[in-house]
Amino acid sequence: MQSVDSAAEQAxxxxxxxxxxxxxxxxxxxxxYRKNLIRQMSQHAHSEVIGMQPEGNWITRAPTLRRxxxxxxxxxxxxxxxxxxxxxxxxLGISRSELIDALQTGKAKYASIFNYPTLSWADVGAIGWLVxxxxxxxxxxxxxxxxxxxxxxxxxICKEESFHQRQGYEIMxxxxxxxxxxxxxxxxxxxxxxxxxxxxxxPHDSESAHSGRSMKWKIKRQSNDDLRQKFIDQxxxxxxxxxxxxxxxxxxxxxxxxxxxxxxxxxxxxYQVINGSGPCNHQxxxxxxxxxxxxxxxxxxxxAYRAKQNQKAAExxx
Amino acid sequence: MNQQQxxxxxxxxALGDDSVxxxxxxxxxxxxxxxxxxxxxLGNVALDYIGRARMFYQYACEVEGKGRTEDDIAYFxxxxxxxxxxxxxxxxxxxxFTMVRQFFVDVFYxxxxxxxxxxxxxxIAAIAAKAVKESRYHLKRSEPWIxxxxxxxxxxxxxxxxxxxxxxxxxxxxFLMSDWEQSLVEQGIAVDRxxxxxxxxxxxxxxxxxxxxxxxxxxxxxxxxxxxxxTEHLGHMLSEMQYIQRTMPGLQW
Numbered sequence: 001m002q003s004v005d006s007a008a009e010q011a012x013x014x015x016x017x018x019x020x021x022x023x024x025x026x027x028x029x030x031x032x033y034r035k036n037l038i039r040q041m042s043q044h045a046h047s048e049v050i051g052m053q054p055e056g057n058w059i060t061r062a063p064t065l066r067r068x069x070x071x072x073x074x075x076x077x078x079x080x081x082x083x084x085x086x087x088x089x090x091x092l093g094i095s096r097s098e099l100i101d102a103l104q105t106g107k108a109k110y111a112s113i114f115n116y117p118t119l120s121w122a123d124v125g126a127i128g129w130l131v132x133x134x135x136x137x138x139x140x141x142x143x144x145x146x147x148x149x150x151x152x153x154x155x156x157i158c159k160e161e162s163f164h165q166r167q168g169y170e171i172m173x174x175x176x177x178x179x180x181x182x183x184x185x186x187x188x189x190x191x192x193x194x195x196x197x198x199x200x201x202x203p204h205d206s207e208s209a210h211s212g213r214s215m216k217w218k219i220k221r222q223s224n225d226d227l228r229q230k231f232i233d234q235x236x237x238x239x240x241x242x243x244x245x246x247x248x249x250x251x252x253x254x255x256x257x258x259x260x261x262x263x264x265x266x267x268x269x270x271y272q273v274i275n276g277s278g279p280c281n282h283q284x285x286x287x288x289x290x291x292x293x294x295x296x297x298x299x300x301x302x303x304a305y306r307a308k309q310n311q312k313a314a315e316x317x318x
Numbered sequence: 319m320n321q322q323q324x325x326x327x328x329x330x331x332a333l334g335d336d337s338v339x340x341x342x343x344x345x346x347x348x349x350x351x352x353x354x355x356x357x358x359x360l361g362n363v364a365l366d367y368i369g370r371a372r373m374f375y376q377y378a379c380e381v382e383g384k385g386r387t388e389d390d391i392a393y394f395x396x397x398x399x400x401x402x403x404x405x406x407x408x409x410x411x412x413x414x415f416t417m418v419r420q421f422f423v424d425v426f427y428x429x430x431x432x433x434x435x436x437x438x439x440x441x442i443a444a445i446a447a448k449a450v451k452e453s454r455y456h457l458k459r460s461e462p463w464i465x466x467x468x469x470x471x472x473x474x475x476x477x478x479x480x481x482x483x484x485x486x487x488x489x490x491x492x493f494l495m496s497d498w499e500q501s502l503v504e505q506g507i508a509v510d511r512x513x514x515x516x517x518x519x520x521x522x523x524x525x526x527x528x529x530x531x532x533x534x535x536x537x538x539x540x541x542x543x544x545x546x547x548x549t550e551h552l553g554h555m556l557s558e559m560q561y562i563q564r565t566m567p568g569l570q571w
Contacts, residue, residue, distance in 0.1 A: 049349075049354065052348060052349040052357070053349050056348040056349045059345050059348055060342060060345060060346060060558050060559060061558055061559065061561050061562060062562075063393075063562040063563055063571040064389045064393075064563075064571050065338070065368060065371065065372050065375075065388055065389060065392055066372070067571055068345075068368060069365060069368045069369065069372070072345055072348070072361055072364060072365055072368070073361075073365055075348055075349075075361065076348075076357075076358055076361035076362065076365070079354055079357045079358045079361070080358055082354055083354050083355065083358070086354075121562055121571075171571075174570055174571055175571075178569055178570060179566075179569060181566065182566075182569060287349065288349075291349060291350045291351065291352075294350070294352070294412075295351065295352025295353065295356075295413065296352075297471070297473050297474060297477070298352035298353075298413050298467070298474070299352055299353070300470070300471055300473070300474075301466060301467050301470025301471045301473070301474035302466055302470065304470045304471045304474075305465075305466040305469050305470045308469065
C-alpha cells in the first residue's frame with residue numbers, strides 16, 4: 001500500500017504531466033519513469049558517441065580541406081551532444097562510468113544505424129542527410145518531452161543537427177550533380193542507408209515494447225510510425241531534387257492519405273542488427289573499449305595528480 | 319614569379335604544410351581519446367590548424383597566380399614535395415607523445431607567430447594575429463596536461479620521458495633556417511627561427527624542471543623537412559589523405 005506521502009507525490013507528478021509542466025531533477029518521480037528515461041537518454045548519448053566512428057572513418061580521407069574541416073567540426077559536435085546528454089542523464093542519479101559500462105557490456109543500446117559501415121565518401125553525405133534527418137524528426141518531437149533537462153538538451157541539439165543535415169545534403173547534391181561516377185556513388189550510398197534510416201524510428205507502434213508507457217508519461221510525444229511517415233514525406237521530394245532513383249520502388253504519393261506510401265521494412269534485419277549481429281556491432285564496441293582501455297593510464301594519472309595536489313593543500317593548511 | 323615571389327610562395331606552402339600535417343595527426347584522435355572531452359578538445363586544435371593551412375595555401379595560390387587552389391596544393395604533391403618540419407608529421411603514438419609534441423609546438427608558435435605579426439606582408443601578419451591567439455589557447459591546455467602526466471603515476475611519467483626522448487631529435491629543426499627563408503627575414507617578411515631557440519629551450523626546461531623532469535638544450539639532429547626529406551610516416555599519411563583526389567582527379571566535391 002502506498003503511504004499518504006507517496007500518494008500525494010504521485011498525484012503531484014501526474015498533475016504536472018497532465019498540465020504539460022516539466023519534471024525537474026529534484027522533483028519526485030516514479031522509479032519506472034526514471035528508469036525509462038535513463039534507458040532512452042543514455043541510448044541517445046551512446047548513439048552520438050558511437051556515431052563518431054563511422055563518420056570519423058572518413059575524416060582522414062575527406063576529398064577537400066573544406067570538407068575535412070566541416071566533417072571534423074560535425075563529428076566534434078556529435079561528441080558534444082554525447083557529453084551533453086550524458087550530463088543530462090547523470091541528473092537522474094547515475095554516473096557516466098556506469099553508463100559507459102552498460103554500453104560496453106551490451107546492456108545499453110545505441111542507434112542501430114551505426115552498425116552499418118561507411119564505405120565511400122558519399123556515405124558521409126548520406127549519414128548527414130538521412131540519419132541526421134531522421135534524428136531531427138525524432139528530436140523535434142522530443143523538444144516537448146516531459147523531463148526538463150532532456151527537453152532543453154533536445155532544443156539545443158536540434159539546432160546543430162539541422163546544420164549537419166544540410167552539410168550531408170550538400171555533399172549529396174555535389175555528387176548527384178557531378179560525373180556519372182559520382183552520381184552512382186551518391187545513389188549507392190542512399191540505397192544502403194535508406195532502409196536503416198527508416199528503421200531508426202523503431203518497430204511498428206503495435207510492436208514497440210516501451211512506447212505505451214513513454215507516451216503516457218509524455219517522454220515520447222509521437223508514435224514511431226507517425227514520425228517515420230513524416231520523415232518519408234519530407235525526404236522523397238529531396239530525392240527528386242537530387243535526381244536520384246527512389247531507393248524503394250513502392251514509394252508513391254497517396255492522394256487520399258496525403259502521404260507517400262512505401263514498401264515494408266525488413267524487420268528480420270532490424271532485429272538481427274539490434275540483437276548484435278549487424279555488420280559492425282562487434283567492431284564498434286571493440287573500438288570503444290580499446291579507446292577507453294588505452295586511456296585508462298591517463299585517467300589514472302589525473303586521479304593520482306589530483307590526490308597529490310589535495311594532499312599538498314591539506315598539509316599546507318595544517 | 320621573380321625570385322622574391324618564389325621564396326614567398328615556398329614560405330607560405332611550407333607553413334601550410336606544417337599546419338595541414340599536424341591537423342591531420344590530431345584529427346586521428348577522433349573517437350580515440352582518453353575522455354570524450356579530449357576528443358572534442360583535440361578536434362578543436364585540429365580545426366585551428368586546418369584553418370591555418372587553408373589561409374596559407376590560399377595566399378600561396380594568390381602569390382603564384384596560376385589559378386591553383388588550396389586543394390591542388392594539399393592533394394596533388396608527393397612526399398618529396400611536402401616541406402613541413404618533421405616534428406609535425408610524427409604519428410600520434412600515445413596521448414603523452416601527442417601532448418608533449420603539442421606543448422613543444424605551442425611554445426614555439428606562441429613566440430614565432432607573435433613575431434610574425436610584425437611581418438611587412440600584411441596578409442601574413444593578419445594570419446599570424448589570428449593564429450597566435452589559438453596557439454596561446456592551445457598552450458593553456460597542453461601545459462596542464464604535461465604537468466598532470468609528469469606528476470601523475472610512474473607510468474605516466476615514464477610515458478612523458480619516452481616522448482621527450484623521441485621528440486628531442488626533432489626539436490632542433492624548428493630553429494633551422496635555409497638561405498631562401500633568411501632572405502625573406504632580411505625583407506622583413508619572415509621570422510628568424512634560429513633566434514627563438516634559446517628562449518624556447520629556457521621556457522621548456524623551466525616548465526619541465528618544475529615537475530623534476532630534465533630536458534637538454536635542443537640540438538640539430540634529424541633534419542630535412544623543408545627540403546622534402548621526410549620520415550617514412552608522411553608517405554602513408556598522404557596516401558590516405560589524398561586517396562579520393564588521386565583516384566578521381568579534377569572533380570568537384
